[in-house]
Amino acid sequence: xxxxxPSADQMLAPPAAWYLPVGRECxxxxxxxxxxxxxxxxxxxxxxxxxxxxxxxxxxxxxxxxVSCNEDTSATDLLGRHLLIAGETRWSDGPVTRAVRSGAIxxxxxxxxxxxxxxxxxxSLSDHRRELFLDRTGEKLTAPTEFMLIVSYNPxxxxxxxxxxxxxRQRFIALNFDxxxxxxEITIVSTxxxxxxxxxxxxxxxxRKVRHLTELSVMESVSTRLLVAAGKLIVAGVPPRLACLTAxxxxxxxxxxxxxxxxxxxxxxx
Numbered sequence: 001x002x003x004x005x006p007s008a009d010q011m012l013a014p015p016a017a018w019y020l021p022v023g024r025e026c027x028x029x030x031x032x033x034x035x036x037x038x039x040x041x042x043x044x045x046x047x048x049x050x051x052x053x054x055x056x057x058x059x060x061x062x063x064x065x066x067v068s069c070n071e072d073t074s075a076t077d078l079l080g081r082h083l084l085i086a087g088e089t090r091w092s093d094g095p096v097t098r099a100v101r102s103g104a105i106x107x108x109x110x111x112x113x114x115x116x117x118x119x120x121x122x123x124s125l126s127d128h129r130r131e132l133f134l135d136r137t138g139e140k141l142t143a144p145t146e147f148m149l150i151v152s153y154n155p156x157x158x159x160x161x162x163x164x165x166x167x168x169r170q171r172f173i174a175l176n177f178d179x180x181x182x183x184x185e186i187t188i189v190s191t192x193x194x195x196x197x198x199x200x201x202x203x204x205x206x207x208r209k210v211r212h213l214t215e216l217s218v219m220e221s222v223s224t225r226l227l228v229a230a231g232k233l234i235v236a237g238v239p240p241r242l243a244c245l246t247a248x249x250x251x252x253x254x255x256x257x258x259x260x261x262x263x264x265x266x267x268x269x270x
Contacts, residue, residue, distance in 0.1 A: 019055035020188050025175050027153060032173055033105075037151040038126040040169070043113045043177030046223020048188075049152050051069065053107050062146065063104040067095050073114040075121045079134060091137055096121065099245025100132045103146035111151035112164050119168055125149050126171035182208065185234070187204040187226055205228045206244060209265045216258045222248055225245065239270045 031054075032039045041049045050066075057064035065083040067078065080094035099106035113120070122203060124131045131144040135240065182204055190200035211214060226248050234241035249262040 011259055017054040017058055017100065018183060018186060018191065019051050019179070020191075021046075022180050022184055024178075025052060026056065026059075026105075028153075028173075028175060030060070033060070035146050036130065036145065036148075038151070039174045040152065040172035040174040041152045041177060042174055043152075044179070044223065045154060045220050046225030047177045047179055048224060049202070050109060052070045053105070053152075057105050062148075063102060064107060065095050065099040065104045066107045066109060068109045069111055069114040069118070071113055071115070073118050075115075075117040076166055077226075078114075078121050079136075080133075082136065091180045097132065097141070100125070100141045100147055102145045105145040105148045105150060110154065111251055119165075121216055122149065122151075124172065128192055162261075179207075179211070180183050185227070189227045189231050192228040194235050195231035199234060199270075200227075200231060202240075203230055203244070206248065206265055206269045209269065210248075210262055213261060214252070216261060217255050218258055220252070222252065226251060239243075241266055244270060 022270070029039065040054065043049050053066075054064065063155045067073070078079035078096040080092050080097050082089050083092045084090075093101065098104070108114070108122070111122075123130075124133060125143060126149055130147070132141040132143065133139075134141070137256045168231055179185065185204045185207070186197065186200045189195065189203055193200070195203070203229065207224075207227055210216070211221045230243045234240050235250060238246070244266045245263060249259050249266065252262065253259055
């Protein structure tokens, strides 16, 4: 049996970012892109939202422009601004404008953190118009069919800070992400960190126990991302308990009682 040699494109194309589907999210993503629908991904920190977007962009061989939003993110930051370059005033596109012009996938991470004027910018991109208005240049850009708008949102975290308005939420279809099942999380941790499966199982057990300690004064619980970090430290030679303290307990909280409770879980599990 002969095997055809890979094409030049296949040889040059890097493998897509590894991602373990936990449902039909990949199918929904493809259909949303085909239909020109904006997408919202919801879920706790470190559960795989950003990795999923990266995986789909690379799988579909589409350019990805990511913006990590914060309380200072303004409409100007997203659209662009006039800059003084070599003694001349020139317009410089922001990430949203670049994504629309190039037909890229635009990912606005933690969109609820952005300022209100920044949220208004995406309204015309997230409805039937699929248009972007640049007041400072007088341009109106129509997004090409390849363009896709994606935002992420952490409902649990945002309840204590900012909420997305219903008028914004209802412009998107939505995928809800949560921590994987135990078996899925073991696979993710062992694959991502290269730690032995038996050790990954203990790390996941720690996470699941801590997630059930509802009395802890922490805003976020143990993410899969932290478990991967602990696994990488262990592979690098750090003693397992120290790796867990450094990668799990310390990043989660500064509260001494909460840290002690997490440390007890670690000592009893690994």
